[in-house]
Amino acid sequence: MERTTRTTPFRAAEVEAELHALFVRGLDGDGEAYRRFLQRLSGHLRVFVARRLFGWPDEVEDLVQECLLAMHNQRHTYQRDQPLTAWVHAIARYKVIDLLRAKSAREALHDPLDDETAVFAESATEASDARRDVQALLAQLPDRHRLPIVHVKLEGLSVAETAKLTGMSESAVKVGIHRGLKALAAKMRSGGRKA
């Protein structure tokens, strides 16, 4: 990654409190709080991932996106009384190790046993370009998954409008978004790992 990222030291405990508040509001369906949570989270993930993927700077942004999608898909496994750093760290670490293991068995042996509170210590807001095009992966999904995501998540139509437009039922639209994002995560895994 180009050294254009600015890393600013944060007080991790403050960040934890702020992100936790945003995330919990997001879990209750507050989209704006959730968007701010994901954006700030990606800044912290970027530094965390870059430190551990120093051999593959090109992969950093892809893995940040993979982590973000994985955390979104598994957000129901977060227990609200649990430290957010622990949850974020466990998932990010799992994804880093998964990638390193796929790249080379030897690298996986250097599994860094690091302190989980360090996840929120620094943040980099400037992203390098992702190599993998999420939009292109989205295009590969079947219509029953792709259309709900495109209409609801990208174009901002309501579930009801999307249902009318596509002839799907409202519950099929909701299920389509849910399953579609899972399928997208699976494509990120398999697509990224064969290279």
Added chain:
Amino acid sequence: MKTDDLADLLAAQVAPAPRRAASRRLGLALALGLPAAAAIMLVDYGVRRDLVQAMLWPMFWVKLLFPACIGIAGYVMVQRLAHPGVRVRRAWLGAVLPVLAVWVLAAVGWWRMPDEARMPALMGQTWRTCVWSIGLMALPVFVAVLAALRTLAPTRPAAAGAAAGALAGGAGAAVYALHCPELTAPFLAVWYVLGIALPVAAGALIGPRLLRW
């Protein structure tokens, strides 16, 4: 797509996340798996005819409760391993201590038995089938719990698979205890423990493949 755009996409009209999802999904898995295990026991094996009388013997309760403890510890471990960043802590002791207790019980029994009684106490009449029967009765819970785990987020898949095996093996052995005619500690110490170890080993082996996400 830029990462900020992905964040926008994910946050757009986001649905509220279900609460206590893991407990409900694992609960559902048990609600499906346990009756299936009981059905296999009732239909293929049958409850032991002297069940009411057997309930008066302490060994019957040892045979029922030691696997049940392992099953409960397995549930607690699965629960914790399904949540990223939640530590297992001492829950594994709940699976290990009952085994140690049965081994101690078996060693004491073995030591106090006359020589000629030892092999019959160890092998019983059903040693050939015990392990496989427990494995068979563990299967429905095993499959259901792994299916539930696939919708959760185990970051230690081998451990999560093994814990699912402990849950299923403990449950399966407790169900099988209602049929099983054996009542000696050495028999439990070997064949029941092997029967429970079978799904634990299977879970540890297939976990990394099956539970990847």
